[in-house]
Amino acid sequence: MTRLAVVTGAARGIGRAIGERLEAEGFAVIGVDIGDALAETSFEPVQVDLTQPEGIAAVADVIGDRRLEVVVNNAGITRDARLVNLTEADVAAVLDVNLGAPYRLCQALAPRMSAGGSIVNLASRAYLGNFGQFNYSMSKGGVVGLTRALALELAPGVRVNAIAPGLIATEMSMAIPEEIRQKMVANIPLGRMGEPEEIADLVAWMVRPGYITGHVFVVGGGRSLAP
């Protein structure tokens, strides 16, 4: 029987790398994204807005009667500004996409998951705190709480863990001005940005049967230790 995975934010970057890696591991991947770039992937596409109830319902509809083994909540956005300059709209948008959508998707899909299944939530190293990212940090901190609560709630059948990536070489991070990016890299002990495939490798390992649940893996090249 085909093993089934859902990956959100699958059209590009980390989500696409995760989907491709899971396909290489033998999964059929339902790729969910708000943009139309899913057409460039080999995933079963679901182009929806996960902040809307009908978007969540559409994902559940596509799954149908199939049992689900893996859910990867990866879709996320940023609206960066210092706390004093943020707008309520900046905060609401980031909370809705980064925290509300994974919460609602887990609510909808957990009952469809098979025993031994696994949920992986993409948090961010910013959950430890990051200048200019009050809203993003808040949302990703919330993802950590979601992960812990679901780990307790869904055990022993489904394991729930999170990854907190640091600076990863995606379109989003490459849009940061070169000079600023170089300064950021200079503060990373491993001396480089991470690659999306390195996050995908960890996801592939995490969804194998194991004894880890409720854990947050910080993947930041040592940035959370450096001054």
Add this chain to the structure above:
Amino acid sequence: MRLLVSPRLQEHLEALDLPGPGLVFEASDRVKDWEAARGALIAAFTASQETAVAESPVVYIVHGDDLLGRRGALAAMVATGLLSAARTAAIELSRKGAVVNVIAVGDDTPAETVARWVGHLVDPAGPTGEVIRLDAAHLGKALP
């Protein structure tokens, strides 16, 4: 000092007569759906921003069990969201000499104890970006 807290804690905080502007924000025990969780986090943002503009101290109060996800996803999302927001606000406000901290309480933590710790944590010479746990939920458990 702006107090967005339960009436019982408010009584004890008012008795302390904390000096100057600042914010004490207590996460509600009643988070029944996503809209309520979202509303709590946005309320915390709005009040925190006003306090940040005034370069004044902030203290968030959460339940220790929620930092570990023991009382359900929604309450956990609010508590850990506030903790991460506090860490970021602490970074931003450290340049202005204002402190931002979190107090984690338990079911049996007396309100007067919480109030006393708020008094410590609004001191600009005190710690910032910290979580002070006034219950025992974290002993031998994961650090947030």
